[in-house]
Amino acid sequence: MKKRYVIGIDAGGTKVAYGLFNDEGKIIDRIEHATDAEADGPGFSDTLIENTKALMTKNNQSFEQLDGVGIGMPSYIKNNTGYVFITSAMPQIKDFAMRDYLEARLPTRIVLDNDANTAALAEYRHGAGRGTRHMVYIVVGTGLGSGIIIDGKVFSGSYGAAGECGHMLATPNEGLLCGCDNKGCFMSYVSGRLLPEHVKLGMENGIDSILTPETANGIQLIKAYKKGDMLAQKIIEQIAHNLAWCVFNIYQLLNIDTFVFGGGYTGMCDILFDRVREKFGNLNHIPFPVHFKMAELKEDIGIIGAAEYIKEVL
Ligand SMILES: [Zn+2]
Numbered sequence: 001m002k003k004r005y006v007i008g009i010d011a012g013g014t015k016v017a018y019g020l021f022n023d024e025g026k027i028i029d030r031i032e033h034a035t036d037a038e039a040d041g042p043g044f045s046d047t048l049i050e051n052t053k054a055l056m057t058k059n060n061q062s063f064e065q066l067d068g069v070g071i072g073m074p075s076y077i078k079n080n081t082g083y084v085f086i087t088s089a090m091p092q093i094k095d096f097a098m099r100d101y102l103e104a105r106l107p108t109r110i111v112l113d114n115d116a117n118t119a120a121l122a123e124y125r126h127g128a129g130r131g132t133r134h135m136v137y138i139v140v141g142t143g144l145g146s147g148i149i150i151d152g153k154v155f156s157g158s159y160g161a162a163g164e165c166g167h168m169l170a171t172p173n174e175g176l177l178c179g180c181d182n183k184g185c186f187m188s189y190v191s192g193r194l195l196p197e198h199v200k201l202g203m204e205n206g207i208d209s210i211l212t213p214e215t216a217n218g219i220q221l222i223k224a225y226k227k228g229d230m231l232a233q234k235i236i237e238q239i240a241h242n243l244a245w246c247v248f249n250i251y252q253l254l255n256i257d258t259f260v261f262g263g264g265y266t267g268m269c270d271i272l273f274d275r276v277r278e279k280f281g282n283l284n285h286i287p288f289p290v291h292f293k294m295a296e297l298k299e300d301i302g303i304i305g306a307a308e309y310i311k312e313v314l
Pocket of ligand 1: 166167168178179180181182185186187188
């Protein structure tokens with residue numbers, strides 16, 4: 001029997017979204033639930049199994065019709081093994097053979113990869129990267145990471161963790177300590193996760209602000225910026241130049257001409273990304289075009305990418 005459906009799962013730190021797709025790639029149905037950030041590998045997997053079954057039942061479909069389940073999650077997953085080393089936002093999901101666990105309990109193929117890679121694939125095939133040959137997707141918001149597409153394929157490196165541009169070092173051994181255990185990586189300057197720390201530092205240095213470490217987030221940062229807040233301006237400048245340096249370094253290394261930006265900070269489009277573009281331009285002395293685009297797929301990017309990933313490993 002021809003298998004007619006796939007399920008794409010976007011397992012993020014806040015919510016887990018499931019999309020049921022038909023063989024034309026159209027979304028038939030979707031469900032979601034809040035993420036249990038304390039769940040361990042088996043517990044989290046059991047929830048995925050339960051909801052996958054519920055989505056099939058809800059649509060009166062049997063597993064014989066299902067060609068595979070793709071999962072994108074904020075994890076370091078070893079190439080081609082489905083083995084999860086570590087997961088940001090869900091720290092208990094680590095050192096876990098997640099694909100094996102799921103395949104033993106669901107009668108279908110399981111593929112999983114880092115969510116920046118699945119999102120990159122989604123934008124490449126259905127979003128802002130359509131028609132390009134190579135593309136880098138950069139996700140900037142709570143964290144900073146990327147997914148690299150070379151000749152239409154996700155490039156994941158020798159061990160599965162290519163694209164971790166957020167942990168490239170801007171000021172080695174200086175600055176704030178990141179979850180990668182180094183000080184001064186690009187993520188430590190750019191990510192929303194460390195924004196409260198930068199607010200605290202600014203206040204300690206005597207810069208007046210309406211921001212507070214307790215309430216600082218991307219939305220508050222923009223509000224403060226628009227009111228002319230000095231600290232908000234300084235922080236946005238810091239985010240912009242570090243992001244520009246990061247993108248410039250990637251461009252120098254890979255010479256890929258299309259950068260697609262996604263994640264929470266894209267809400268600051270004109271304020272942040274115009275500066276990034278300008279600062280990148282100041283560094284780039286070669287007159288070939290480099291395209292900066294905003295991701296097009298919005299909230300479905302994760303489930304679309306996870307579903308597309310199934311085709312990658314056919
Ligand atoms: Zn880092």
